[in-house]
Amino acid sequence: MSDETGEPRTVFNRVLRPDADAVFYHYCSSATFLSILESGRLRFGDANMMNDGSEGRYGYRLFEQAAGTLLDDVDKKPMLKGLTSEFFDDIDNLISPKQFFTHPVIACFSKRSDVLSQWRAYAQNGEGWSVGFRGEKLDAMPITLLDVLYDPEEQLKEVRASLAASKHSAGTAKGDASSFNYGSWKVPKSKFGDDFPRRARP
Numbered sequence: 001m002s003d004e005t006g007e008p009r010t011v012f013n014r015v016l017r018p019d020a021d022a023v024f025y026h027y028c029s030s031a032t033f034l035s036i037l038e039s040g041r042l043r044f045g046d047a048n049m050m051n052d053g054s055e056g057r058y059g060y061r062l063f064e065q066a067a068g069t070l071l072d073d074v075d076k077k078p079m080l081k082g083l084t085s086e087f088f089d090d091i092d093n094l095i096s097p098k099q100f101f102t103h104p105v106i107a108c109f110s111k112r113s114d115v116l117s118q119w120r121a122y123a124q125n126g127e128g129w130s131v132g133f134r135g136e137k138l139d140a141m142p143i144t145l146l147d148v149l150y151d152p153e154e155q156l157k158e159v160r161a162s163l164a165a166s167k168h169s170a171g172t173a174k175g176d177a178s179s180f181n182y183g184s185w186k187v188p189k190s191k192f193g194d195d196f197p198r199r200a201r202p
Helices: 030-039 054-072 085-100 116-122 135-139 152-170
Strands: 023-028 129-134
Touching (some): 023 030, 023 116, 023 135, 030 129, 054 085, 054 152, 085 152, 129 135
Antiparallel strands (some): 023 129
């Protein structure tokens, strides 16, 4: 999976910039819909506390798989020269502790208003609601909108590309991830600029 320049795609390529008249649907129970109406607010959930605990483990397994395949390619790709398992250990050591004091929150939306699986899973088995929100309203919130990527092969390619980019950005012979400049990652042609990812405002 590559962008229009032929470069590998990373998660930044999935930043969603909806049309003003686009509508996204949030499937929910009657109680949740009533809460939205009464409060005028959307409730986001802690990404580390989702109902399906396997989601976090799935992401970590994907990281491990991508790291393993990159190490297998060290002798084949010049940009990976100097890459070692210690580099990925450094990344792990940098990111893992953040789970204890950083709590990303998420909410899910669909581009379709009538999806059977969504009714069953999130809207009281069809007795709840599919609430539409205009793209311009969601885009005005202090959040980052991302398209969901479901294809496991494309997920692996994306994580590989992100890890390879971080190695390239680190630019050290030892591949020390501690020197990786996270601020150098920009969203291509983004209106968000240096503020990506957006942070919730107090």
